[in-house]
Amino acid sequence: MDNKDKGSETQQKMWGGRFEALPSEALQAINASISVDQKMWREDIDCSVAHANMLAAQGIISETDKVAIIGGLEKITSQIENGEFEFSIELEDIHLNIEARLTEMIGEAGKRLHTGRSRNDQVANDFKLWTRRALQSTITQIESLQNILVNRSEQHFDWIMPGFTHLQTAQPVTLGHHLLAYVEMLERDNFRLNNAFHNAGECVLGSAALAGTPFPIDRETVAQELGFDCPNANSMDGVASRDFALEALGALSIAIVNLSRLADEIVLWSSPQFGFARLSDDWSTGSSIMPQKRNPDAAELIRAKAAKICANSNALLMILKGLPLTYSKDLQEDKVLVFGAFEDFWLSITAMRGMMETITFNRENMLKAAKLGYSTATDLADWLVRELGLPFREAHHIVGAVVKHAEQNNYPELALMPLSEFQKIDARISEAALSLLNVEASVSSRTSLGGTAPNNVKMQIEKWKDEHE
Numbered sequence: 421m422d423n424k425d426k427g428s429e430t431q432q433k434m435w436g437g438r439f440e441a442l443p444s445e446a447l448q449a450i451n452a453s454i455s456v457d458q459k460m461w462r463e464d465i466d467c468s469v470a471h472a473n474m475l476a477a478q479g480i481i482s483e484t485d486k487v488a489i490i491g492g493l494e495k496i497t498s499q500i501e502n503g504e505f506e507f508s509i510e511l512e513d514i515h516l517n518i519e520a521r522l523t524e525m526i527g528e529a530g531k532r533l534h535t536g537r538s539r540n541d542q543v544a545n546d547f548k549l550w551t552r553r554a555l556q557s558t559i560t561q562i563e564s565l566q567n568i569l570v571n572r573s574e575q576h577f578d579w580i581m582p583g584f585t586h587l588q589t590a591q592p593v594t595l596g597h598h599l600l601a602y603v604e605m606l607e608r609d610n611f612r613l614n615n616a617f618h619n620a621g622e623c624v625l626g627s628a629a630l631a632g633t634p635f636p637i638d639r640e641t642v643a644q645e646l647g648f649d650c651p652n653a654n655s656m657d658g659v660a661s662r663d664f665a666l667e668a669l670g671a672l673s674i675a676i677v678n679l680s681r682l683a684d685e686i687v688l689w690s691s692p693q694f695g696f697a698r699l700s701d702d703w704s705t706g707s708s709i710m711p712q713k714r715n716p717d718a719a720e721l722i723r724a725k726a727a728k729i730c731a732n733s734n735a736l737l738m739i740l741k742g743l744p745l746t747y748s749k750d751l752q753e754d755k756v757l758v759f760g761a762f763e764d765f766w767l768s769i770t771a772m773r774g775m776m777e778t779i780t781f782n783r784e785n786m787l788k789a790a791k792l793g794y795s796t797a798t799d800l801a802d803w804l805v806r807e808l809g810l811p812f813r814e815a816h817h818i819v820g821a822v823v824k825h826a827e828q829n830n831y832p833e834l835a836l837m838p839l840s841e842f843q844k845i846d847a848r849i850s851e852a853a854l855s856l857l858n859v860e861a862s863v864s865s866r867t868s869l870g871g872t873a874p875n876n877v878k879m880q881i882e883k884w885k886d887e888h889e
């Protein structure tokens with residue numbers, strides 16, 4: 421008997437009671453999910469252990485059967501951990517693979533494990549448990565990136581760089597402030613991921629095929645044993661819903677889009693044209709033809725991974741759209757999307773942590789760039805408002821003329837233009853105004869709540885550290 425025949429025979433035993441012919445090869449190929457869902461083998465076993473414990477406690481199976489089942493599942497755990505478990509495509513998915521092996525090992529008792537449950541509640545619950553664990557791990561990884569960013573901010577709290585709008589020089593800012601912006605964005609990402617975790621707090625196991633079960637099961641205990649908040653209230657909702665996965669993907673999509681923006685800054689900053697930053701050797705790649713190149717491949721790939729994660733999120737929305745209650749096999753395609761999204765995210769954030777830990781910044785180049793583009797023009801307008809009581813619009817107009825004059829007379833910075841030139845535009849501009857037009861004065865003046873002044877940045881860092889100890 422070759423392997424294929426053996427597998428098919430096992431399949432017959434799992435659900436083939438009413439069939440005379442075996443599934444065609446192409447049906448088997450489109451139907452099998454084992455290559456994907458074997459990733460949640462641990463969750464499948466954890467849920468089965470909780471289920472078996474409950475069945476025995478409720479007197480639905482015997483204590484002896486329970487001991488055999490749990491012993492068997494422990495053996496399967498170590499077989500999978502040691503790479504000794506052979507996953508078979510004939511057995512479709514992780515649930516049937518484990519159940520068939522269990523029965524092979526312990527006989528009759530293995531066949532009793534499926535009492536009072538169905539693959540429909542089993543798959544939904546395994547998947548939910550996997551997603552909850554993935555969310556928790558993601559939150560921890562984001563926290564660790566935040567810590568790196570806070571440390572890098574602290575080291576550069578007063579380093580001056582241009583702040584951009586439209587990628588045009590806008591106003592000078594501090595690098596510490598710029599990096600802290602990402603810490604805030606990631607904080608909201610974690611908030612969203614944490615919400616997704618809590619919204620996935622209902623245990624689905626016990627919903628059975630769709631309508632519940634006549635067995636006197638105890639769903640509260642199962643929920644508790646698996647770390648859920650409570651059992652879900654409606655068995656049809658339990659097996660049909662995947663909004664927990666949508667929420668996880670939604671939160672993950674926003675988080676990767678945030679990471680992708682930082683990745684894009686790394687690409688820009690490390691270009692010779694910007695010259696703001698240099699990736700360490702272990703985070704740069706070379707070109708096979710141009711020996712001078714230091715490419716930021718990892719950052720570029722994070723941008724592309726963002727596209728994939730968002731596409732996965734959209735794909736799951738489209739799978740669910742128009743699906744009637746309850747379970748349809750369409751739902752099997754949920755896992756490849758969610759697993760893939762988390763794996764891409766984890767790879768991306770690992771790369772981002774590595775890059776941000778080791779990237780070095782070029783203080784001189786950033787300072788030079790901050791001075792260009794008449795970045796302190798707003799400071800002059802603010803002075804006209806403050807000291808002369810001009811309406812802001814009027815001040816804005818005067819400074820526009822000042823900038824035009826500086827440009828025409830080849831003064832690259834307002835701070836380098838003599839007072840007499842300013843006074844050609846408006847005689848009321850005095851020496852006192854000039855002293856505010858250097859970039860150091862500009863950033864130091866921005867002390868409003870959330871502003872870029874180095875002292876503010878220091879305070880924001882202290883506050884963050886206090887709140888996250």
Ligand code: ARG
Nearest residue numbers: 453457513539540543751752
């Ligand atoms: N492999 C299936 C999935 O991932 C398990 C549930 C199958 N249920 C069923 N009634 N065929 O969705």
